[in-house]
Amino acid sequence: xxxxxxxxxxxxxxxxPAKPFKKSVAYFSMEFAVDQALKIYxxxxxxxxxxxxxxxxxxxxxxxxIGMLWKHGYYDQERNQDNSMKPEFREKIYHYLIDTETKxxxxxxxxxxxVHAYYLPPDVFDTAPMFLLTTDTDGNDHEARSISYNLxxxxxxxxxxxxxxxxxxxxxxxxxxxxxxxxxxxxxxxALSGAxxxxxxxxxxxxxRKRFVFTTHTPEEAGNEKHDITFLKNLGFFAGLKLETVRxxxxxxxxxxxxxxxxxxxxxxxxxxxxxxGEVSRQMWxxxxxxxxxxxxxxxxxxxxxxxxxxxxxxxxxxxKTIMARKEELKKExxxxxxxxxxxxxxxxxxxxxxxxxxxxxxxxxxxxxDRERFHRLMTNSKYPVQIIWAGKPYPKxxxxxxxxxxxxxxxxxxxxxxxLTGYELALSKLMKDGSxxxxxxxxxxxxxxxxxxxxxAMNASLNLSTYDGWICEFAxxxxxxxxxxxxxxxxxxxxDMENLYDLIETKVLPTYYDQPEKWQEMxxxxxxxxxxxxxxxxxATEYYEKLY
Numbered sequence: 001x002x003x004x005x006x007x008x009x010x011x012x013x014x015x016x017p018a019k020p021f022k023k024s025v026a027y028f029s030m031e032f033a034v035d036q037a038l039k040i041y042x043x044x045x046x047x048x049x050x051x052x053x054x055x056x057x058x059x060x061x062x063x064x065x066i067g068m069l070w071k072h073g074y075y076d077q078e079r080n081q082d083n084s085m086k087p088e089f090r091e092k093i094y095h096y097l098i099d100t101e102t103k104x105x106x107x108x109x110x111x112x113x114x115v116h117a118y119y120l121p122p123d124v125f126d127t128a129p130m131f132l133l134t135t136d137t138d139g140n141d142h143e144a145r146s147i148s149y150n151l152x153x154x155x156x157x158x159x160x161x162x163x164x165x166x167x168x169x170x171x172x173x174x175x176x177x178x179x180x181x182x183x184x185x186x187x188x189x190x191a192l193s194g195a196x197x198x199x200x201x202x203x204x205x206x207x208x209r210k211r212f213v214f215t216t217h218t219p220e221e222a223g224n225e226k227h228d229i230t231f232l233k234n235l236g237f238f239a240g241l242k243l244e245t246v247r248x249x250x251x252x253x254x255x256x257x258x259x260x261x262x263x264x265x266x267x268x269x270x271x272x273x274x275x276x277x278g279e280v281s282r283q284m285w286x287x288x289x290x291x292x293x294x295x296x297x298x299x300x301x302x303x304x305x306x307x308x309x310x311x312x313x314x315x316x317x318x319x320x321k322t323i324m325a326r327k328e329e330l331k332k333e334x335x336x337x338x339x340x341x342x343x344x345x346x347x348x349x350x351x352x353x354x355x356x357x358x359x360x361x362x363x364x365x366x367x368x369x370x371d372r373e374r375f376h377r378l379m380t381n382s383k384y385p386v387q388i389i390w391a392g393k394p395y396p397k398x399x400x401x402x403x404x405x406x407x408x409x410x411x412x413x414x415x416x417x418x419x420x421l422t423g424y425e426l427a428l429s430k431l432m433k434d435g436s437x438x439x440x441x442x443x444x445x446x447x448x449x450x451x452x453x454x455x456x457x458a459m460n461a462s463l464n465l466s467t468y469d470g471w472i473c474e475f476a477x478x479x480x481x482x483x484x485x486x487x488x489x490x491x492x493x494x495x496x497d498m499e500n501l502y503d504l505i506e507t508k509v510l511p512t513y514y515d516q517p518e519k520w521q522e523m524x525x526x527x528x529x530x531x532x533x534x535x536x537x538x539x540x541a542t543e544y545y546e547k548l549y
Contacts, residue, residue, distance in 0.1 A: 007098045007100055007119050007121075009100075009102065009176075009177055009178055010177065010178030010179060011177040011178065011179045012179075013062055013064065013129060014121070014122060014129060015057070015060050015061075015062075015122060015128075015129075016060060017060055017061060017062035018059060018060040018061070020542070020545060020546075021059060021060060021061035021062055021063070021545055022062055023062060023182050023183060023545070023549055024062045024063075024180075024181040024182045024183070025061070025062065025063040025064070025181055025182070025183040025184075025185055025549055026063075026064055026065075026066055026170075026174060026179075026181040026183070026184050026185065027049070027052065027053075027056075027063055027064065027065050027066065027128075027185045027187060028066045028067075028166060028167070028170055028184070028185065028186050028187060028190075028191035028194065029045065029046075029049040029065065029066075029067055029187040029188070029190075029191075030045070030067070030068060030151070030152075030162075030163075030166060030187075030188065030190040030191075031045055031046035031049065031067065031068075031074075031151060032046055032049045032050050032053060032065060032067045032130065033046035033047045033049070033050035033425075033426055034050040034053055034054065034120075034125045034127050034130075035050075035125045035426065036425060036426040036427040037094075037125075038094060038120075038125070039070070039073035039074065039092055039425065040067060040068060040069065040070045040073060040132065040151070041074065041151070042074040042151055042152065042358070042393065042395075043357065043358040043393065044357065044358065044450075044451065044452055044453070045187070045188060045217060047301070047426075047429075047452055047453075048187075048273075048299050048301075048450075048452055049065070049067075049187055050127075050302075050426075051300065051301045051302035051305065051452075051537040051540075052537060052540065052541055052544075053065050053127035053128045053130065054125075054126055054127055054302040054304065054305055054537065055302055055536075055537040055538045055540065055541035056127070056128035056541050057122050057126050057127050057128050058126070058304065058538065059538060059541055059542065061128065061541060061545065063128050063541075064128055064129045064130065064131065064179075064181070065120075065127070065128050065129070065130035065131070066130075066131050066133070066166070066170040066173075066174070066191075067130060067131070067132050067133070067166070068132060068133055068134070068148055068151070068162065068165065068166055069094075069097070069118055069132035069133060069134040069136075069148060070092075070148060070149070070150060070151045071091055071092065071134070071136050071148060071149045071150075072089040072090060072091060072092065072149050072150050073090075073092055073150075073151065074150070074151045074152070074393065074396075075087040075088060075089055075150070075393070075396050076088040076089070076090055076423075077393055077422045077423050077424065078422065079422060083409050084405075084406040084409055084410075085394070085402055085405050085406055085409070085422065087396040089149075089150060094118075096120075096124050097118040097119065097120055097132065098118065098119040098120075098121065099116075099118055099119075100117045100118065100119050100131070100177070102116070102117050102173065102176050102177060103115065103116050103117075103137065103139075103176075104169060104172040104173050104175075104176050106164060106165070106168045106169050106172065106236070106239075107236045107240070108144070108147075108161050108164060108235060108236050109157075109161075109234065109235055109236065110236070111144070113135055113140060113144045113147070113161075113165075114135065114137050114138075114139045114140050114144070115133050115134070115135055115137075115165055115169035115172070115173065116133070116134050116135070116136075116137035117131045117132070117133055117173050117176075117177070118131070118132045118133075118134065119131055119132075120132060131170075131173065131177075133148070133165055133166065133169050133170060133173065134148045135147040135148045135165060136148055136149070146158070147161045147162055147165055148162070148165060152395065154396075154397040156227070157235065160227065160231075160232065160235055160237060161235065162190075163190045163191065163192065163193055163237075164193045164235070164236065164237055166190055166191045166193075166194070167186075167190070167191035167192055167193035167194030167195070167197070168193045168194055168196075168197045168236075168239050170191060170194055171184065171194035171197045171198055171201075172197060175201075181211075182211065183211060183212075183213060183549045184198060184211055184212050184213070185213050185214075185215070185544070185548070185549070186212070186213075186214050186215070186263065186267075187215045187217075188215060188216070188217050188218075189214070189216070189224070189225060189259040189260045189262075189263045192259050192262060192263050193237050193238070193239060194239075195208060195212055195262075195263070195266050196237070196238045196239040196241050196246070197239040198211070198212065199241065199249065199266075200239065200240070200241065205249045205266065208266060209266060209267065209268045209292075210268060211268075212266060212267045212268060213267055213268055213269050213270065213271075213548045213549065214263040214264065214266075214267040214269075214270040214271075214292075215270065215271050215272075215273065215297075215548075216260055216263075216264075216270055216271070216272060216273075216281055216294070217273055217449050217450075218260065218449065219272075219277055219280045219281070219284070219446060219447060219448070219449045220284070220447070221284050221285075224258060224259060224260040224261070225258075225259040225260065226256050226257065226258050226259065227256075227257055227259075228255055228256065228257070229243065229246070229247075229252070229254075229255055229256070229257040230243075230255065232257055233246075249265075249266065250262040250265050250266065251265050251289065251290055260285075261285070261288060261291070264285055264288070264291040264292055264294070265288075265290050265291055265292070267292045268292060269292050269293050269294075269295065269548055270291075270292050270293070270294045270295070271294065271295045271296055271297045271547070271548055272294060272295075272296040272297075272449065273296070273297065273298065273299045273449050273450040274296060274298045274299065274449060274450040274470050274471045274473070274474065275296050275298060275473065275474050276446070276469070276470065276473045276474075277296060277449040277450055277470065278294060278295060278296025279296075280446060280449075281294050281296075282294050295547055295548070297540060297543045297544060297547055297548065298450065298471055298474060298534075298535070298540065299450040299451075299452050299455075299471060299540065300452070300455065300534075300535045300536055300537040300538075300539055300540035301452050301455045301456045301459070301535065301536070301537055302536070302537040302538075303459060303532060303536045303537075303538075306430065306433070306456040306459055306460070307456075307459045307460060308326065308330065308434055308460050310322070310326045311323060311326050311327070311330075311459075311460055311461050311528070312459075312528075312532075314326060315461075315525065315528045315529065315532070318525060320521040320522070320524070320525055323461050323521070323524060323525065323528075324517075324521060324524075326461075327437070327461050328348045328349075330434035330435050330460070331346075331348040331352060331434075331435045331437075332348050333431060333434065333435060334346075334352075334389075334431050334432060334434065334435025334436075335348065335435065337421065337428070337431060338389065338419045338421070341419070341421050341422065342412070342419045342420070342421070344416055344417075344419055346387050346417070346419070347385075347387070350385045350386065350387050350417070351384070351385070351386050351387070351437050351438065351509070351510060351513045351514070352386075352387045352388075352389065352435065352436055352437045352438070353386060353387070353388045353389070353436070353437070353438045353440050353465065353505075354388075354389045354390075354391075354432050354433075354435070354436035354438070354439055354440065354457075354462070355388070355389075355390050355391075355392075355440040355441075355442075356389070356390065356391040356392055356421075356424055356428075356429065356432045356453065357392050357424075357441075357451075357453050358392055358393060358394070358395075359392045359393065359394035359398075359401040359402075359404055359405050360394070360395075360398070360401055361400060361401065362443055362444045362447040362448075363442070363443045363448070364442050364443065364444065364494070364497075365390060365392065365404055365405070365408070366404050366407060366408055367442050367494075367497065367498050367501065368388070368440075368498070368501070368502075369407075369408065369411060370494075370498050371498060371499075371502070374502055378502070378505065378506070379415050379417060379418060381510075383514075384506075384510035384511070384513075384514055385417070386417065386505075386510065387417045387418075387419075388417070388418050388419075388440075389418075389419045389420075389421060389432065389436075390405075390408050390419070390420045390421070391420065391421040391422070391423075391424040391428060391432060392405070392424045393424055405420070408420045429453070429456075430456075433453070433456050433457040433459075433460045433462060434460045436457055436462040437462060437463065437513065438462060438463050438464075438465040438483070438509060439453065439454050439457035439458070439462045439463070439464050439465060439466075440465050440466070441453070441454050441464065441465070441466040441467065441472070442466065442467050442485065442497065442501060443467060443469055443470075444467075444469075444493065444494075444497075445467055445468060445469045445487055445488070445493075446469060447469070448469045448470040449470060450470045450471045451469070451470040451471055451472070452471065454466060454471070454472065455471065455475075455531055455535045458475075458481075458482075458527045458528060458530075458531035458535075459528065459531055459532065461524050461527075461528060462524075463481075463482055463483060463520075463523055463524060463527055464476060464481075464482040464483070464527070465482070465483045465485075465501075465504070465505070465509060466482065466483075466484060466485065467484075467485045467487075467497060467501075468484055468485065468486075468487050471535065472484070474534070475530060475531065475534075475535065479508070479523075480523065480526055481523060481526040481527040481530050482523075482527060483504055483508055483509050484504075485497060485500045485501050485504055486500050488500065
């Protein structure tokens with residue numbers, strides 16, 4: 001962490017932009033994961049946006065981030081007395097943020113709400129300059145202050161109000177800072193309300209469209225945010241626009257307002273976040289009239305932040321012995337956390353499989369445990385021993401996902417070689433990627449728009465063990481740089497995927513690790529080279545300028 005820099009209005013970008021990146025861009029995202037010390041993210045969307053901010057900095061791009069300063073973060077994942085999951089909400093205070101002393105007011109449910117901006121200078125966490133918005137400020141009552149307390153509120157009214165603070169508040173704040181970017185980039189549809197403020201600023205839909213681009217992350221139409229249009233109007237979501245005008249410029253005639261569809265009709269161009277997701281998105285939205293072009297820019301992660309330097313130097317030297325020796329050291333570091341949290345001593349010589357990401361139904365965290373007999377055989381195999389670690393945060397109100405997490409915790413009591421960790425944030429994520437041999441990823445195919453955790457695992461000498469979805473389709477060659485579960489067909493894909501995953505672990509993953517160590521090492525080196533060749537965020541941030549901005 002470095003010293004604070006001063007802040008003045010009108011705001012001027014502090015970095016001198018490189019020639020290909022001179023166009024000014026404001027990148028709006030509900031969450032950013034830029035450092036363990038700044039807890040304003042929940043999962044993959046934040047990890048992606050954080051890596052983007054770091055690459056924008058290192059490439060000297062003329063880009064700024066607009067986000068939210070969540071007072072309680074997402075939540076702190078603690079444990080109850082029986083070790084089950086306990087969400088805790090605690091105030092976070094960040095002394096390294098600069099108070100811009102700038103406020104704007106927006107109208108929510110007919111009431112004036114003040115939005116206050118704090119500034120994260122580039123030299124603190126090596127990011128693009130970032131403005132973080134809060135309603136926890138003087139002049140607001142408790143209800144208004146609480147809008148920016150918790151990321152992704154479970155209350156629909158509060159959640160839409162949060163989107164309005166990011167969208168209307170963020171675009172209005174840029175005006176107050178006397179900073180007008182050439183491009184407004186909304187990362188997912190959370191900031192969509194800002195488009196209605198900008199429409200009034202730029203007077204016509206073509207003038208708005210010229211400046212507005214959109215990234216969609218949701219690979220199912222049903223998963224995109226929808227609300228009753230009158231509910232949104234009464235909240236002030238349309239920034240004072242008449243419904244007649246809203247319907248005209250978004251083409252939505254009925255009472256249900258689809259946020260992503262509106263964004264696709266108001267934007268100049270949009271993108272999905274992997275090649276497959278781009279195809280799925282074009283198919284999903286292709287039946288709707290007057291949507292913009294949907295391209296794809298595959299997600300990526302920032303190597304400078306995520307990659308262990310010793311591992312990367314060994315990769316460049318094609319030194320597999322050093323890679324394996326360093327990997328054993330990194331496993332020992334992860335196993336200290338396992339011992340601390342779970343009271344279990346893991347062996348760095350044993351194949352270690354890790355599943356770590358957000359707990360959600362389609363990601364099927366507990367798939368390996370669906371067949372208890374087969375799971376028991378796997379966990380008690382003396383010829384090919386295995387250790388498995390799980391971690392991840394369910395949405396704090398998603399009781400199904402929490403039950404899945406807790407079920408794994410209770411099952412882990414039966415096995416010395418099974419652990420479930422809490423506190424899956426940037427620091428633990430780094431530790432788990434460093435310390436895993438195989439990175440397990442088993443979502444239902446086509447449900448994962450991209451996924452990024454396997455990228456950073458591969459950068460740190462872990463082999464992807466995955467279903468064929470998201471970014472994996474552009475990366476994996478089964479048996480060469482990853483282990484891929486065959487795509488299931490027919491009715492019971494869950495059962496097929498589980499059986500295929502077990503077959504893969506029992507007949508390929510374990511025998512390769514123990515009986516063919518040279519083949520394993522060769523696969524690891526190939527994987528590391530392949531992931532670094534394309535899945536670094538410098539490539540992604542460059543493509544956003546070339547293909548979207």
